[in-house]
């Protein structure tokens with residue numbers, strides 16, 4: 001007696017490393033010290049734990065209490081250790097049986113009256129507890145999230161007293177229940193009139209995981225199109241969906257446990273900072289690019305963005321991961337998003353429009369376009385112009401477009417072809433895989449080389465064209481890349497270039 005051990009979990013990026021909460025009661029003047037928590041957090045935790053124990057009609061031991069949270073080098077902010085600390089004190093002072101604690105992990109903040117409060121980052125903790133083969137007790141408000149972890153026995157409690165009743169065998173706790181999953185009900189492609197070329201580009205983007213740039217005047221429907229992309233993608237598999245849900249869980253914005261399988265669509269404003277995009281903070285939290293993991297990141301008004309903010313996209317666009325360094329600590333967050341960017345063709349927005357209303361100088365247009373960094377533009381596979389629609393196509397009786405469900409069927413088939421061939425989407429093929437899987441006939445190879453020369457494209461851009469051509473062929477259920485597939489892929493590189501030349 002005098003010593004107790006309780007299992008908790010820290011929040012570190014999207015991981016939830018195990019933390020052992022050791023409580024020791026010793027002789028000497030009554031006091032309480034917590035080792036391994038930051039100073040401010042210690043003060044608050046002491047007050048809450050003491051009040052909660054007394055409110056639950058237990059005795060707060062009048063001894064020297066030492067609480068140690070091990071290992072020492074993990075981030076341990078927030079109140080998530082209140083519950084394990086309180087249970088440790090009760091067990092060390094003989095008010096709870098020690099043995100009962102062994103099978104469980106506990107996460108939750110205590111209110112002064114002993115109620116158990118939800119904390120963030122419960123999903124990663126639940127997944128880790130399932131792996132460790134222990135049961136998990138959380139606050140009622142965290143139950144739905146904990147229940148998403150397959151194979152986990154998770155229970156919810158409203159108060160410290162209820163947890164104690166479980167451990168003394170007086171009253172079991174209710175099992176955590178996952179809420180029914182809401183089917184995705186995002187906007188449908190059916191609502192987009194006309195825009196055949198942009199719709200086609202959107203389908204290719206969905207089919208191969210390619211990044212997309214939409215160039216067109218204000219009000220032509222760029223946002224409308226971009227917001228339809230998640231609905232064209234097949235539902236993410238469970239592992240991928242859980243990864244995305246875990247990011248939302250630790251983001252501090254909360255996870256909706258009824259929509260965890262829905263692919264995210266994030267559309268931050270162009271005033272967003274580098275930290276808002278990439279993530280950060282003293283205990284790093286994910287940014288927009290990670291919240292868009294396995295879904296879509298939409299950046300409207302691309303030239304209005306701060307270049308330094310956009311700079312953070314570079315690494316994740318290649319690797320699917322973002323690394324955040326803060327003083328002593330490094331956090332990695334997954335960030336495999338599909339980028340859809342949109343911009344006007346010129347400062348006034350009307351360059352190339354049939355009305356001829358654009359009066360922008362060639363120089364002004366060049367300056368406007370130069371605001372976007374070349375390397376970023378280079379990483380966007382598909383560039384497409386979205387013209388203003390003639391009024392006839394906007395009439396209410398104009399024919400509806402194909403629905404998202406119909407397009408998704410073709411996209412899903414194309415995904416299956418890619419998975420069977422290379423085990424990944426075409427956009428994520430390595431250079432070696434691109435060489436192997438995107439072979440061209442000699443005549444087409446010559447065509448590609450001439451185009452690369454004429455457009456002054458980089459080797460990186462050439463590989464991207466090949467991957468897009470591969471996707472066009474996959475949508476066509478074709479094993480070989482034919483000339484038509486290649487020329488269509490080349491067309492998505494020339495679009496923006498052509499507009500630029502035309503404007504100049």
Ligand SMILES: [Zn+2]
Nearest residue numbers: 346348358360
């Ligand atoms: Zn203009």
